[in-house]
């Protein structure tokens with residue numbers, strides 16, 4: 001059979017199961033970041049394995065950087081000491097955003113990477129199968145365990161042509177989001193091919209694979225070719241190069257086509273990454289804040305584009321313009337090449353190399369502000385401001401609009417690009433393990449809760465009924481107030497569904513747990529397992545929906561919450577918040593819920609493998625792994 005690159009790499013890593021069904025794959029590399037990493041390492045400790053068994057595991061600190069109280073810094077030293085003990089590289093705070101640094105310093109074509117962050121597919125830009133997962137799945141992989149997934153369908157994205165000046169790789173993925181929506185990629189992998197591929201550099205490819213996460217896709221991948229070699233050479237990592245190309249007659253389950261030459265600048269309007277329009281449709285809209293950075297668009301090329309547009313100009317008096325370079329490498333290059341000077345001269349606010357405003361860690365916009373960001377997510381309230389109006393745009397659009405003070409089409413701006421030829425390679429903020437470090441645990445780091453196995457009957461109240469596209473930001477908010485509690489489940493559980501219903505936690509505690517009813521694509525967005533673990537801590541036994549997003553569904557299973565789908569989606573209307581439900585779960589392949597409030601019988605389906613069912617019966621993956 002003629003294979004594309006996704007199937008080639010997948011097949012080469014299958015250890016359990018067979019291609020087409022559920023497969024267990026070997027993981028070569030792992031990454032974690034601090035906001036999900038503390039739990040991942042507590043879980044790794046609970047597995048009782050003396051040191052990691054992967055080729056490479058890296059622990060990054062990039063999310064919880066504000067350190068307004070002691071908790072974040074406590075987490076940082078915990079992560080550093082635990083990494084040192086178990087054989088993990090530690091990327092210090094200030095070294096940059098995990099996906100950007102991993103792309104620069106560690107990603108290897110044809111290998112697999114599992115990361116406890118939903119944007120791990122960024123490294124698909126280097127020809128890796130890079131997948132985002134919950135921390136527990138990453139912990140198991142660090143211990144040498146397999147990662148299980150349903151073989152995804154492969155969407156071939158045929159690229160032709162070349163981006164015009166003023167159009168960014170960001171506009172490519174925004175166009176795909178416009179066509180396919182935030183639900184369009186669930187159960188699928190996106191593989192890029194065609195003549196146009198050679199016209200995109202590795203960081204541009206990474207912008208596209210990064211935001212494939214917003215399609216709900218399992219992952220996205222580009223071939224490894226001359227451009228990959230060129231990138232790795234400049235990173236002084238030529239030895240990591242391996243060519244990866246599709247067979248001549250590779251078949252895909254679906255094909256979509258994009259002519260790069262025809263694309264124009266786009267924007268995702270508030271508050272969903274798929275609410276995409278052409279910039280021309282919103283031109284002239286007054287802008288209050290512009291932010292450049294995040295793991296999506298903060299390569300040195302992106303920064304040079306911004307500087308080229310700002311050169312000799314000044315940011316509009318009523319615009320606050322912030323820049324957070326993706327890595328220390330990018331920031332150092334900006335310093336060496338005068339890009340930083342240009343930005344400062346134009347009136348930029350320079351932030352550290354970290355996630356920062358992307359996750360609501362500072363720079364929350366004022367009430368009613370229009371905020372243009374080069375980021376990947378604009379879910380409501382994620383910026384830290386209620387009813388925010390965040391637009392996702394390219395660096396070109398961001399810079400041109402920051403100068404004009406209104407949304408501006410960058411194709412109309414005149415600028416000369418000046419991209420530095422070489423990268424500044426300096427790994428001095430990546431700390432090697434000593435294998436004998438004392439693990440330092442601050443008072444905020446609480447032990448993992450232990451849960452019992454699944455009981456025979458589940459009963460309780462529908463604690464909350466929500467609609468379609470509920471994000472993990474709704475379920476377990478981030479931001480500077482809640483993020484410091486990421487290593488303390490009892491404390492963080494007080495914020496579950498805070499923005500949707502501030503009484504949720506109180507009700508869940510009073511009723512001794514119960515059920516959640518959702519619509520389509522429940523749990524889209526991040527990989528944070530807190531969105532499953534904290535509800536489980538509050539006694540949530542099952543989430544009943546029309547459909548689920550991939551990572552969140554896996555996290556629910558990992559923590560022993562039944563992810564149930566309504567057999568007839570119209571039954572959604574016959575269940576109300578407050579209804580009393582009861583059902584027998586002895587046979588997980590056939591379950592009928594009795595709605596005791598109105599007497600209705602509702603059939604639900606558990607789409608899960610034998611292994612998933614066994615995990616659910618055991619009360620979660622930790623119990624299951626320990627029992628084994």
Ligand code: MIC
Pocket residue numbers: 035036063116117118119132359377478525526527528
């Ligand atoms: C995000 O972009 O939503 C995050 C914050 O990076 C999350 C991880 C987290 O919640 O810690 C993600 O993408 O998985």
Ligand code: SF4
Pocket residue numbers: 063097117119294295296354355358359375376
């Ligand atoms: Fe960080 Fe934002 Fe990227 Fe998530 S999406 S890893 S918060 S920069």
